[in-house]
Amino acid sequence: MKIPDLTELALRNLRESILRNSLTTVGISVGVASLVAMLSLGIGLQQMASRRLMKSGLFDTVVVTSRRDARGMSREDERSGPTPGESRILDEAARSQIEKLPNVSEAYPDIRFATELRFEDKPHMSMISALPESARSNDAFEGMQGSFFSSDAAPEAILQKSFAEELLGKTPRLGAPEPNVAELAKPLLGKELTMVYAQRATSTDATAASSNPANEVMGASYSVVSREQKLKIVGVADLDPESMRGPTRAKVFLPLHLAESLHVMQPTDLREIARAGDQPVYSSISVRVKNPSRVQEVEDAIRKMGFTTFSILDASRGLRQFFAVLYAFLGIFGSLALMVASIGIVNTLVMAILERRREIGIMKAIGASDGDVKKLFFAEAGAMGILGGIVGVGLGWAIGQVINIGTNVYLKRQSLPPEHFWAVPWWLVGGAIAFAFVVSLASGLYPAGRAARLDPVQALRYE
Amino acid sequence: MTTSSLGPGMRATVAIRSENLCRHYRMGETLIRAVDGVSLRVAAGEFVALLGSSGSGKSSILNLIAGLDRPTSGSVIVQDRDLAKLSREDLAKYRLYVVGMVFQSFNLIASMTLAENVELPLRFAEVERGKRDSLAAEALERVGLKARMHHRPSELSGGEQQRAALARALINQPKILLADEPTGNLDSRTGTEIMNLVQSFNQDLGMTVVMVTHERALAERYAQRMIFLADGKLVDDRPNTPSAVEPSLQGGRA
Numbered sequence: 260m261k262i263p264d265l266t267e268l269a270l271r272n273l274r275e276s277i278l279r280n281s282l283t284t285v286g287i288s289v290g291v292a293s294l295v296a297m298l299s300l301g302i303g304l305q306q307m308a309s310r311r312l313m314k315s316g317l318f319d320t321v322v323v324t325s326r327r328d329a330r331g332m333s334r335e336d337e338r339s340g341p342t343p344g345e346s347r348i349l350d351e352a353a354r355s356q357i358e359k360l361p362n363v364s365e366a367y368p369d370i371r372f373a374t375e376l377r378f379e380d381k382p383h384m385s386m387i388s389a390l391p392e393s394a395r396s397n398d399a400f401e402g403m404q405g406s407f408f409s410s411d412a413a414p415e416a417i418l419q420k421s422f423a424e425e426l427l428g429k430t431p432r433l434g435a436p437e438p439n440v441a442e443l444a445k446p447l448l449g450k451e452l453t454m455v456y457a458q459r460a461t462s463t464d465a466t467a468a469s470s471n472p473a474n475e476v477m478g479a480s481y482s483v484v485s486r487e488q489k490l491k492i493v494g495v496a497d498l499d500p501e502s503m504r505g506p507t508r509a510k511v512f513l514p515l516h517l518a519e520s521l522h523v524m525q526p527t528d529l530r531e532i533a534r535a536g537d538q539p540v541y542s543s544i545s546v547r548v549k550n551p552s553r554v555q556e557v558e559d560a561i562r563k564m565g566f567t568t569f570s571i572l573d574a575s576r577g578l579r580q581f582f583a584v585l586y587a588f589l590g591i592f593g594s595l596a597l598m599v600a601s602i603g604i605v606n607t608l609v610m611a612i613l614e615r616r617r618e619i620g621i622m623k624a625i626g627a628s629d630g631d632v633k634k635l636f637f638a639e640a641g642a643m644g645i646l647g648g649i650v651g652v653g654l655g656w657a658i659g660q661v662i663n664i665g666t667n668v669y670l671k672r673q674s675l676p677p678e679h680f681w682a683v684p685w686w687l688v689g690g691a692i693a694f695a696f697v698v699s700l701a702s703g704l705y706p707a708g709r710a711a712r713l714d715p716v717q718a719l720r721y722e
Numbered sequence: 723m724t725t726s727s728l729g730p731g732m733r734a735t736v737a738i739r740s741e742n743l744c745r746h747y748r749m750g751e752t753l754i755r756a757v758d759g760v761s762l763r764v765a766a767g768e769f770v771a772l773l774g775s776s777g778s779g780k781s782s783i784l785n786l787i788a789g790l791d792r793p794t795s796g797s798v799i800v801q802d803r804d805l806a807k808l809s810r811e812d813l814a815k816y817r818l819y820v821v822g823m824v825f826q827s828f829n830l831i832a833s834m835t836l837a838e839n840v841e842l843p844l845r846f847a848e849v850e851r852g853k854r855d856s857l858a859a860e861a862l863e864r865v866g867l868k869a870r871m872h873h874r875p876s877e878l879s880g881g882e883q884q885r886a887a888l889a890r891a892l893i894n895q896p897k898i899l900l901a902d903e904p905t906g907n908l909d910s911r912t913g914t915e916i917m918n919l920v921q922s923f924n925q926d927l928g929m930t931v932v933m934v935t936h937e938r939a940l941a942e943r944y945a946q947r948m949i950f951l952a953d954g955k956l957v958d959d960r961p962n963t964p965s966a967v968e969p970s971l972q973g974g975r976a
Contacts, residue, residue: 260845263851271833271834272833617829618831620829621830621831622846623790623817624825625823625843625890625891626843626847626894627814627818627846628811628814628815629811630811631846715790716791719829
């Protein structure tokens with residue numbers, strides 16, 4: 260029989276015992292709805308988590324360190340990579356080479372150091388980090404009070420909210436609501452900070468360095484001078500731009516050029532002193548990637564150059580794994596309902612065979628083949644599957660909307676911002692209907708086979 | 723094609739031939755010999771009545787000829803096809819194209835209109851929709867039911883239902899019509915109407931007719947030949963024309 264004929268006959272047969280077939284179809288709908296609801300919750304939660312991570316502004320950043328540093332993030336790479344002796348030095352040449360890699364928008368030295376900051380004659384210790392001009396558009400500075408640096412070399416500072424609290428003598432209490440950044444910024448903006456730091460003063464003796472390698476260390480003189488730098492507080496950041504770095508994250512930010520010109524002594528300086536020259540050597544470089552999806556490629560390229568890299572991608576990989584497991588679990592629970600519904604299909608079709616024994620006998624007597632009968636029952640199962648799938652997707656979507664609205668009402672009452680944690684992508688709509696169809700066909704397997712094997716003589720005798 | 727003499731000076735093609743045909747059932751401990759060693763021949767274009775009391779095996783033979791059942795032993799050869807050797811698939815094709823069947827209880831599908839019932843074999847034969855409609859209308863016209871083609875079987879009388887069943891049996895233009903007590907559920911007047919139709923198929927369309935009945939009068943009125951069965955065995959086989967020369971095909975193995 261041809262497919263249009265099969266479909267027509269199947270729909271006609273479904274209409275004949277409308278109540279039973281509707282109930283079976285409703286069973287499938289509920290199964291599909293639960294599947295869609297479970298999976299769209301999982302997808303929505305993942306999208307929400309990704310959005311949060313993106314907002315941190317570090318999704319597209321790769322931190323590059325020399326393998327000479329013992330503080331490598333991935334020790335395995337270090338073991339397999341070049342030995343520290345042959346590893347490259349992270350100098351200006353390396354920086355510009357990295358910056359020329361495809362998909363890299365910029366590479367800037369990561370200047371960070373811990374030092375003392377005086378505010379109203381009281382000393383405070385903090386980690387300080389330098390920011391490039393491009394950080395202006397960083398989402399991490401969303402909601403910042405005041406303004407970004409007026410220029411890349413201006414003697415200005417941006418404080419993280421928690422440091423601002425410290426300066427004002429407010430100690431954060433556990434469980435207390437997050438402080439309002441506007442209130443914190445008001446007494447601080449425009450005020451002056453004094454940064455006390457150790458300056459590295461190098462004077463190289465070029466002749467000694469070039470003539471005798473053994474004298475290099477002695478040839479280069481190294482001195483540390485204590486300096487002070489006045490900084491104007493121009494901004495107070497609400498978010499934590501360096502949340503990725505954990506305990507070593509900076510709370511005070513300086514413009515990059517200013518920081519470079521200060522020649523603050525870095526922990527790696529003593530070792531690099533052996534290398535004479537004006538070229539600065541960096542402890543680490545931050546690389547901004549044009550597109551977060553290219554982070555892996557860029558990381559691989561930099562590793563090939565002989566450096567160690569770290570990116571949020573490494574962290575988000577674990578997150579993705581978590582969501583893969585979550586999907587699997589939600590999917591299994593959703594599918595269970597559909598499996599129960601498929602038993603309903605088997606039951607309905609087996610009942611239909613008993614009821615329509617005679618009809619099957621008649622069809623066979625007038626020339627229907629086993630295949631025709633089998634296909635007819637398959638078509639009925641498939642039609643119930645597709646109908647149930649379509650209704651189920653709609654139902655699942657509606658359930659999701661209701662829960663979404665309900666939760667947002669709750670969030671609003673808790674004065675939290677609304678969240679969209681429910682997503683029904685098109686592939687899920689199509690996939691759920693297709694899945695219902697396939698499950699229904701599988702359920703039709705046994706009844707269809709049974710109907711096809713029915714002995715026509717006995718079937719015709721049946722009243 | 724095998725030929726054999728049907729009468730003096732008459733040679734006809736054999737449409738149906740059975741050789742030592744047996745159909746045994748096992749019911750618990752007992753073996754039921756529904757058909758037990760029946761050999762017969764039906765010439766093309768012949769109208770044969772299978773007569774016997776209930777349980778004589780006449781319907782079982784018809785089911786074997788119809789390809790609805792398979793013999794336990796022996797063979798049924800219809801138009802040179804050995805039905806016992808056909809696959810299930812080929813047997814279905816045989817039922818679709820070679821034989822048409824009518825039953826005592828009409829066996830129309832209740833959820834379909836007459837037109838849909840009549841065109842159902844055409845669906846199995848994968849005939850185009852447009853062609854199906856005209857063929858069904860034509861077949862219903864032949865049995866005088868064109869006006870009622872959109873009615874369901876339950877809205878019709880028994881006679882009308884059997885006429886529709888005849889139209890359905892006719893739709894794929896088979897050469898053989900198998901009728902199992904076609905008038906069994908009908909009053910005599912309606913039965914006559916049906917039998918006249920069957921006779922017209924035999925005479926006008928040249929169809930071979932094998933009819934199972936327990937009414938001897940009916941067989942005598944319409945059939946050219948009567949085959950009597952008892953306990954699954956053939957007991958008598960004779961032409962219906964009293965003056966005819968004994969042409970019995972029985973035992974005349976080719």
